[in-house]
Amino acid sequence: MTPSRTTRWAILGLVGLIFAVPIAAMTEFTLRRGLEGGHDLSRWITLFTGQLDGGYRQVWVGLGNSVVLAIVTVLLVLVLLVPTMLLIRLRFPRLMPVLEFVCLLPITIPAIVLVIGLATVYGVVARMLGSGVWTLALAYGVLVLPFAFRAVQANLQAVDVQTLTEAARSLGASWPTVVVRVLLPNLRRGMLAASFIAVAVVLGEFTIASLLNRTNLQTALVVVSKNDPFTAVIFALLALLFAFLLLLVIGRVGSGRRPGRTS
């Protein structure tokens, strides 16, 4: 039975409220004028007019690092996960449940537990690849696997990959052509969704970066919040807004607007 319109709006309103209250509280907090009371936009204006002093430099460094990490993580997902999933789907379909299990594992393991293992691994990584900030993306690649896998898998299931591949092969296409001209264009939505989710996860990640002593947006915000909690909350709100916009884009892309059916 479909719930009535009123029930639906009530549920939506309640859920909305649960999310809105902390965000509204954060926003209100950033507008406070301190001990003298009242509200104004002075902190937002200071931030957007570039008048912050050197103490906030770390936030920009953290933001830069997070952007680098997001890009490398997305590349890892697209270059490693998508071809692996395609290969398994086409040639070794029986291995799909195994891949699914492996990809979903990170969601069941708390980040703190992951870090204990990663600390040892990063000893080796640092010796082989140096300790550049981008190396953290190797851990993030693991962290985003469950989300990226689901996004690509949903797309893979919606497309008859096997038949499209066989049709293209029968028409004379080589394997690289099949992948580039037939499969990837049809997996575009899944890959975009996986990429956006990866970006959202990376921008919000704190535990691993903090425990491995790396600076990213979240760790920088924590440092800043110790001196100026108001500005840190502004940054947190902005990061939240960015992630929200990203998810909105995924929704748009995922709905895949097409011309109507004619027959």
Add this chain to the structure above:
Amino acid sequence: MTGPASVELASVVKEYPGHRALDGVDLRIEPGEFVALLGPSGCGKTTALRTIAGLESIDGGGIRIDGEDVAAKPTNKRDIGMVFQSYSLFPHLTVAQNVEFGLRMRRVAGPERTARATEALELVGLGAFGGRYAHQLSGGQQQRVALARALVTRPRVLLLDEPLSALDAKVRTSLRDEIRRIQTELGITTLFVTHDQEEALAVADRVAVMRQGRIEQIGTPEQLYRTPATAFVADFVGLSNRLPAHLTDGVVAFQDVRLPLLGDPQPDGPVEALVRPEDLVLGEEGLRGTVIASSFLGSVRRTQVRLDDGAVVSVQHDVEQAPAAGDEVRLRIRATAVSASAAAVSASAVA
């Protein structure tokens, strides 16, 4: 295109773990011929077609197209056209781009590509649909586009893997006739896989009936229908009544009727004689029975009769004769020979 090619399967074997899908299949398709591969689900007919396409490797035997051994050749080098059971148009490309795909792979220049794609779409009656996407077409239209896409490259062989099975009955019949028209027009060597005996008999020059990975019989539709080599073929192709009978020295006897056995010799003993509904005639003499029901089928009428010995048979006759349930009737057998299967257990009419 180098003109229509012959296709030859020589003792082809294909094994899956614990299951032999093709058990020494021999089949030769002459250049320009239309052969249907008919059989129940799991008999290996699609596997046979896929081995010709190169979509399945073979574990024994050989496959030749135009005399050339292609067993080791990848699919994209075999110069075949293929239409699949499920809709296989590329969703991200327009109808015209779909049809041009094979030409692009062959590096055909732009203007010629467009001209040939338009020509192919007109051949299947969809000349005006070039700018649409697959999801804007009906199932029948999608399969027509798939046919145009398979034909536009002028392949040596056309392989059709149950292309009509996802369509509704009316579209299926019209597209079936259209496939035959186009095949005749282009003279392309064609292998058509289907589980629908009516479809196979209607379109093919010859029909190969498959069972458990082997070809049971190959012949013209008339040969298969009139002189089935085995009881399986008689049963699978068309309707057959099963009548309890006895086989002695190649003669099938039931009640006072005696007819020679069709197909391979069988050991003497009790058998089931397979008699077509149209080979039974309602008349004044012959086997006694009682009418159970009678159905009007348009051009003919089919009547179920319970014989005195308990067997229920189906009789096909003119619509002018309209027996009612409960009528006492006599049945004469018009056939001059019958197929028979061993180990008769109980008699029944098989639809």
